[in-house]
Amino acid sequence: MRLDLDDGYLCRKEIQTRSRFSACAARRCHRLAGHEGKCQEMPFVGDLAATHPRVAAKIERDSVMTTGAAWKSEEAGPNRILRWVMLLDDNELLEFGIDMATLQPQVISKLREKAASYDECIEVAMWLTRLVYNMPGAPEPPAELGTYLEHMFGPTPEEKTTCVICLETIPFSLFQAARRGKAAIETCHKDPRVHSAENVGFAHRECNIAQGAKTLEGFYDWIERILRRAKPGLFPSQLRL
Amino acid sequence: MRLDLDDGYLCRKEIQTRSRFSACAARRCHRLAGHEGKCQEMPFVGDLAATHPRVAAKIERDSVMTTGAAWKSEEAGPNRILRWVMLLDDNELLEFGIDMATLQPQVISKLREKAASYDECIEVAMWLTRLVYNMPGAPEPPAELGTYLEHMFGPTPEEKTTCVICLETIPFSLFQAARRGKAAIETCHKDPRVHSAENVGFAHRECNIAQGAKTLEGFYDWIERILRRAKPGLFPSQLRL
Secondary structure: OOOOOOOOOEOOOEEOOOOOOOOOOOEEOOOEOOOOOOOOOOHHHHHHHHHOHHHHHHHHHHHHEOOOHHHOOHHHOOOOOEHHHHHOOHHHHHHOOOOHHHOOHHHHHHHHHOOOOHHHHHHHHHHHHHHHHOOOOOOOOOHHHHHHHHHHHOOOOOOOOEOOOOOOEOOHHHHOOEEOOEEOEEEEEOOOOOOOHHHEEEEEHHHHHHHOOOOHHHHHHHHHHHHHHHOHHHOOOOOOO | OOOOOOOOOEOOOEEOOOOOOOOOOOEEOOOEOOOOOOOOOOHHHHHHHHHOHHHHHHHHHHHHEOOOHHHOOHHHOOOOOEHHHHHOOHHHHHHOOOOHHHOOHHHHHHHHHOOOOHHHHHHHHHHHHHHHHOOOOOOOOOHHHHHHHHHHHOOOOOOOOEOOOOOOEOOHHHHOOEEOOEEOEEEEEOOOOOOOHHHEEEEEHHHHHHHOOOOHHHHHHHHHHHHHHHOHHHOOOOOOO
């Protein structure tokens, strides 16, 4: 599911930023080609930003920045950093003031795993937006945005957005729920080492925690092994021929 | 599996401590009745304390103190506290300088869940010791200690100690393993709200994290529901009559 961001549908003009990382990757406009007014990088979250700013901010943040929740600690290094910056090699990073040599090997590998190109991040942001609007109880997207998302991902499916892991429908209202300041919905990765629209979605926090560093398939295999030992009666007997 | 600590096998004399909590519960000697020399509260971990001090310290700590890993944060309040102190009511706690009113409700309920009587804690410590010695690759207990543990829990079973959750055997060597300072073996509770020998054991860290706040049965039910959705082909069809 790689999108073609340069098929002429989108503006894609470079947007000037004052970020010290602007030399790493050009940030681009994703309004429609030939739009009037100012360029915008993520116009597709603009409607959510007006009505549900925390949901919009989550999409922007999780699509673009490395996530740090699982390894937040003193030795964790730059806790959130632009994912495409982590594509640079150690020498290039040093020029940006990031000295990977000072970090623990596990932290380095975590950071490197979360690297993704700028376009992949934008596609993830678009995909998360589509998933949000397809949650039960979500607001309707403005007509123009609905068309935009259908151009990118095809017609909105009948089936509502589910947790990537447990496959139960996730209601939009769950964005409001939080336990001890921890959001009940997290973005998650079928393969924690791949950040692409195809591989990313939403999950219940408890599902995401249970999956941990495993791939989704690895997680299913693991819980199957547990259940086969704990509840062997659930499975067809191998001996019955 | 409540043990009778007062069946005359054990000394059970009160041990004086200088803890500010000594008024809450008398700490007692668990050497054999009629022993010579000094009283000791947990003589059964003495051998491990000499050869594997971190394992012994873990047994002593996890049996007696509330655990805080899952809710360590600024608002977490007294992160580790004697479990039987958490049996006191708010006014009694205030006399010990612990003001529960200053804590978040979730923190209070976590702390209260972890309350247990002094004797329950001692039984848990004995049981964890028995489980450790029954891990593959564990040291042999001194003969006298072997007899002691068999008096408490009956003959050592053929089956080696398993993870309470995934039911795979846990090798003793896993006590040495750690990822980012997090031990690979954790003590765990089949019901997180009950601290008794019957309900406590060891688990892989990843298993314990996946179980989270659920009971073990609740966890199995949960992963069964996930697998039934994710891998329906694993289960016998309900329609086949």
